[in-house]
Amino acid sequence: MTAVQTARTSVTRPPIHPPSLLRASATIVWRNLLHIRRMPEMLLDVTVQSVMFVLLFAYVFGGAIAVIGSNYREFLLPGIMVQTMVFSSAIVAMGLTSDLQKGIVDRFKSLPIPRSSVLVGRSISSLIHSSIGVLVMGLTGLLIGWRIRNGVVDGILAFLLLLLFGFALIWLGIWVGSLMRTVEAVQGFMFTVMFPLTFVANTFAPTETMTPWLRTIAEWNPVSALTQACRELWGNGPPAPADAAWPLQNPVMVSVAWSFIFIAIFAPLAVSAFRRRSRD
Amino acid sequence: MTAAPAVEAVELVKHFGDTRAVDDVSFVVPAGSVLGLLGPNGAGKTTLVRMLTTLSVPTSGTGRVAGFDIIEQPNEVRRSMGLTGQAATVDEILTGRENLKLIGALYGLPRKYVAEATERLFARFDLTHAADRMAKTYSGGMRRRLDLAVSLLAAPPILFLDEPTTGLDPMSRSGLWDVLRELVTEGTTLVLTTQYLEEADNLADEIVVVDKGKVIAAGTPTQLKDRAGKASVVVTLTNAADLDAAADLMRAHSPEVHVERGSRRVTAQAGGLGDMTRIAAVFETSGIELDDLGLARPSLDDVFLHLTGHRAETEPDAGASSSDATTEGVPS
Ligand SMILES: Nc1ncnc2c1ncn2[C@@H]1O[C@H](COP(=O)(O)OP(=O)(O)O)[C@@H](O)[C@H]1O
Ligand SMILES: [Mg+2]
Numbered sequence: 136m137t138a139v140q141t142a143r144t145s146v147t148r149p150p151i152h153p154p155s156l157l158r159a160s161a162t163i164v165w166r167n168l169l170h171i172r173r174m175p176e177m178l179l180d181v182t183v184q185s186v187m188f189v190l191l192f193a194y195v196f197g198g199a200i201a202v203i204g205s206n207y208r209e210f211l212l213p214g215i216m217v218q219t220m221v222f223s224s225a226i227v228a229m230g231l232t233s234d235l236q237k238g239i240v241d242r243f244k245s246l247p248i249p250r251s252s253v254l255v256g257r258s259i260s261s262l263i264h265s266s267i268g269v270l271v272m273g274l275t276g277l278l279i280g281w282r283i284r285n286g287v288v289d290g291i292l293a294f295l296l297l298l299l300f301g302f303a304l305i306w307l308g309i310w311v312g313s314l315m316r317t318v319e320a321v322q323g324f325m326f327t328v329m330f331p332l333t334f335v336a337n338t339f340a341p342t343e344t345m346t347p348w349l350r351t352i353a354e355w356n357p358v359s360a361l362t363q364a365c366r367e368l369w370g371n372g373p374p375a376p377a378d379a380a381w382p383l384q385n386p387v388m389v390s391v392a393w394s395f396i397f398i399a400i401f402a403p404l405a406v407s408a409f410r411r412r413s414r415d
Numbered sequence: 416m417t418a419a420p421a422v423e424a425v426e427l428v429k430h431f432g433d434t435r436a437v438d439d440v441s442f443v444v445p446a447g448s449v450l451g452l453l454g455p456n457g458a459g460k461t462t463l464v465r466m467l468t469t470l471s472v473p474t475s476g477t478g479r480v481a482g483f484d485i486i487e488q489p490n491e492v493r494r495s496m497g498l499t500g501q502a503a504t505v506d507e508i509l510t511g512r513e514n515l516k517l518i519g520a521l522y523g524l525p526r527k528y529v530a531e532a533t534e535r536l537f538a539r540f541d542l543t544h545a546a547d548r549m550a551k552t553y554s555g556g557m558r559r560r561l562d563l564a565v566s567l568l569a570a571p572p573i574l575f576l577d578e579p580t581t582g583l584d585p586m587s588r589s590g591l592w593d594v595l596r597e598l599v600t601e602g603t604t605l606v607l608t609t610q611y612l613e614e615a616d617n618l619a620d621e622i623v624v625v626d627k628g629k630v631i632a633a634g635t636p637t638q639l640k641d642r643a644g645k646a647s648v649v650v651t652l653t654n655a656a657d658l659d660a661a662a663d664l665m666r667a668h669s670p671e672v673h674v675e676r677g678s679r680r681v682t683a684q685a686g687g688l689g690d691m692t693r694i695a696a697v698f699e700t701s702g703i704e705l706d707d708l709g710l711a712r713p714s715l716d717d718v719f720l721h722l723t724g725h726r727a728e729t730e731p732d733a734g735a736s737s738s739d740a741t742t743e744g745v746p747s
Contacts (some may be wrong), residue, residue, distance in 0.1 A: 148570045151494055162520040171510045173549065237506035242565070244470050247493040326591030357630045386450070414472040415431065 153247040156255065163243075163256025164263070167230065171264065179347055181219050181268025186275050189215055192339055193279060199219040200340050210372050212281040213293075213365035214338030215377070216272050217358055219347030220301040223265035224308035225325035231257055231312030232321045235412065244413065254409060265301055269294070293368035296390050300361050303394040306401035313408035337383075338362050341375055354380035357393040364390045420575050421446040421604035422467060429462050429628075436462040438628035439476070442462035444606055446572075449571075449599055451619030451636075452608040453718075455591060459610035459628040461501050464577045468498045473527070481573055497571035500577050501608075503558040507551035511542055511561050515568055516549060522569045526595070536564040538627070554586040563594070574598065576607040580614060592617055597649070612718055616640070624722060631722050645684045646712045648691050652679045653704035664697050680735055739743065 154162065155334040171177050189211065192200075197207040232254075237309045244252050273281075283290040301407055308325070315321045335349065336342075342350050364386035366372035377385035382389040429437040444450040452460050465471035467478045469489040477737055478485040481495035500704040510532055519529030537543045540560040545553060546675040550561060559579070565572060579595070580588040595618055599605060609615050615622045616636040624632040624637065629651050632639060640646075648669070658674055661681050665672045668690065669683035685691060691710045698705055 148572070149524050149528045151569055153494065154521060154523045155492065158523075164516050165508065165520075166509065169513065173508050211668060237507070238447075238500055238502050238505060241470055241500060242504040242518075243521070245493060245498045246518065247470055247490050248521050387720065413470075 148334045151247065154252075156249040156252055159248040159252035160255040160259065163252055164260045167256060167260035168263065171260075178264070178267060180222060180328070181265055183269045183304070185215055185219050185268055185272055186216070189272065189275055189279070196339075206280065208276070208279050209281050210341075211316040211339065212272065212276040213369060213371055214336075214362050216269050216297060217365065218338055219272060219298075219332040220265050220361075221304060221358060222268075223261045224304035224311075225310035225322070225329055226264050227261035227305045228312035228315075228321045228325055229318050230261065232310060232315055233318050235312070236317065240413075242335045250413065251406075254388055254393045256310055258302065258309070261305055262298065262301055263309070266298070269297060280365065281367075281371070285368060289368040291388075293365045294366075296361060296364055296394075298389065299394045300357075300390060300397075303397035303401070306398060306405045309405035310401055310408050313405065313412045332356065333358055336362065337401055342379065342383075349362075351380065354383050357382075357397075359383060360386045360389040361392060416717060418596065419446065420444055421448075421481060422450070422606055424467065424476070425464065425478055427454075427463065427466055427478060427656045429459075429466060429554045430474045431469065432673060434744055435628045436728060437473075440623075440628070440630055441476075442623050442626065442630070442633065444604060446604055447599070447602055449595075449605040449607070449618050450618040451622045452606065453622050454608070454609070454625035455610060457627075460625060460640050462628075463576055464498070464500075464575050464606070464608060465624070467514045468575050468672040469493055470498075484554060494569075496573040496575060497566035498570065498575045498578055499559075499563050499577065499633030501581070503555075503562040505550045505558055507671050508549060509686045510547050510549055511537065511553070511564075512546045514561060515564055517742045518565050518568050524569060532568055532570075533564075556583055559583065559587075559591070561636050565589075567598075571589060572602065573606070576605065578608050578610065581610065588614075611713075614641075619664045624718065626722070627652070632718075639710070642718075642721065645686065646710055648683045648694050649709055649711050650683075650694070650698070650705060650708075651672070651683045651707040652681070653706050655679050657703045660701075661698075661703055662701075664701055668697065678705075682711075 189208075192211050192215075193208045197211070200207055231240075231254075231303050232256075240253055246252060292361060311324060312321060315324065335353050336356045338358060342353045342359065345353055360382045363372075363375055367374060367386060376384070418442045420647050424440050424442050427433070427437055427440045433586070440459070440463060442450065452463060454460050456718055461588065467471045467480060467485060469485055472729075473486070480492045481496060483491035485492050506517065509517060515533045515536070516529060519526070520530075524532075532558060534543075535602070537546050540563065542560055542564065545557060550558060553561060563576075563579070569631075580591055583591065592614075595605060595607070605618070607618065607660060619636060622632075622634065622636055622639055623630055632642065634642075648665070649663070652658060655676065658676060658679065658681065662672050662674050665683040667683055669685060671684040673682045674680075676683070683694065685694070688710060691708070698708065
């Protein structure tokens with residue numbers, strides 16, 4: 136046997152230690168956050184846009200929207216934070232579709248990592264993304280007079296509720312992101328869903344003055360329960376009126392319940408759509 | 416030395432709805448050799464590579480990579496091979512260096528190794544000057560090279576390349592060929608797809624020709640070219656009046672001579688360069704004026720025409736052309 140032949144059969148390799156789900160996900164989160172740092176404009180949707188919403192509603196419509204027993208800016212802030220959180224599902228969907236479209240997911244799939252780390256990493260970075268938005272909202276709120284009035288525990292509980300709800304909707308995002316082929320399609324679809332979802336609710340105006348059928352829809356909208364829960368936990372508004380629908384009478388419990396219902400529905404759909412897409 | 420094959424396809428089938436993208440394909444690639452999967456656009460090359468690299472699940476059949484079953488042991492397969500897909504799969508927002516860092520972390524490679532390997536690979540692929548630039552500023556050729564560097568980071572003994580040179584200019588193409596040859600001398604087994612017979616001819620030990628999802632021929636480059644017909648010497652005359660004289664001259668050197676009057680061309684079957692120089696020498700002394708004299712080898716077109724009776728479409732497909740478009744207006 137000649138030396139050349141020996142060389143042809145052996146490639147010296149470095150030690151490969153395939154990462155655990157946690158490590159692989161953390162690496163993918165690092166990569167996704169690097170994207171945000173390189174393109175801070177990715178944060179526009181949850182920062183500048185949301186601040187604009189706050190200012191628009193607080194100062195332009197604020198005078199016209201009478202909220203009994205509360206000042207409108209305090210009433211508004213929880214609503215805008217919920218809206219920001221709901222939009223995290225659009226963020227995750229667009230990010231996932233973009234990675235699928237550009238072959239990045241294919242690259243990850245060719246590596247010895249748990250495939251679910253692509254989804255776990257994506258959802259964590261999207262939660263971080265929208266949490267930055269909530270933080271910016273909070274600071275803006277503090278500047279214009281919003282306060283957490285019911286103590287630290289309730290205050291933190293409200294933030295946890297927001298995160299849980301955001302996490303639940305992320306599965307909707309993964310589902311939509313796995314089904315659609317282009318980022319533009321995803322964006323169009325998600326915004327068409329998100330706008331009515333966040334506007335036909337108590338986010339920007341109380342539901343009492345809506346026409347009865349619209350009021351019923353708005354009060355059963357999961358977004359309203361979460362908004363009401365945050366308002367009550369932060370002490371930013373009165374409890375729901377006695378004639379409001381049942382979910383608004385028990386907003387914290389109902390928000391938690393909706394979150395788990397969404398996870399139960401969308402997580403299996405999301406995982407199977409992603410798997411199916413991953414088979415081709 | 417073991418005779419275990421590096422890659423095996425065993426009756427692989429993949430259907431997309433009614434499309435039979437891959438229809439019962441089997442082949443064996445011995446360790447250390449180069450297999451060329453040759454076929455026109457839509458033949459099923461990408462689908463084959465995606466199945467063998469565990470990106471796509473076969474409808475039926477299976478395959479083995481480094482002895483591991485692609486369906487039963489996908490993770491072992493992923494550890495044993497590198498893949499450079501048809502469209503570059505680099506992260507455009509990350510710098511070249513960060514792309515390698517990302518992949519290194521996902522393989523769980525030691526940081527120190529990744530740092531050293533990055534320097535080595537960037538030097539080899541002429542990317543050192545661009546290592547800290549975002550990959551979106553790279554030209555199409557640079558992206559391809561970065562993609563290849565990423566694929567080679569864990570020094571895989573088996574490398575799959577899907578149309579590695581489609582859309583590259585001739586210079587970059589021959590540069591890439593050199594790199595691939597080096598890899599082979601280092602012991603890497605290559606499976607590469609291509610639409611160009613010339614490329615398969617240059618690189619592959621063994622060629623498998625696929626069309627419409629099926630293997631229509633397999634063999635060494637020489638065997639295939641012989642089946643597709645011999646090379647020919649093509650002479651273009653300055654004056655049509657000399658056509659018959661030229662044909663007579665060439666008949667003395669070749670069994671089969673063909674005259675095309677309209678284009679003032681005489682074609683003679685030839686064995687290779689030797690025949691061409693001999694015929695050139697004859698015309699040197701004949702006084703017949705020539706516009707052009709050259710050797711025409713059978714093209715992929717000829718192979719296809721011969722094997723299938725229909726012409727191959729050789730324009731690059733969507734994935735490749737979109738990566739070309741990115742070369743526009745990019746500093747290199
Ligand atoms: N994901 C997919 N869904 C549906 N059809 C596909 C898919 N991928 C490939 N095909 C079809 O399978 C056939 C083979 O495609 P491909 O493997 O990409 O060929 P090649 O790489 O040789 O150009 C083509 O007809 C193509 O349209
Ligand atoms: Mg292809």
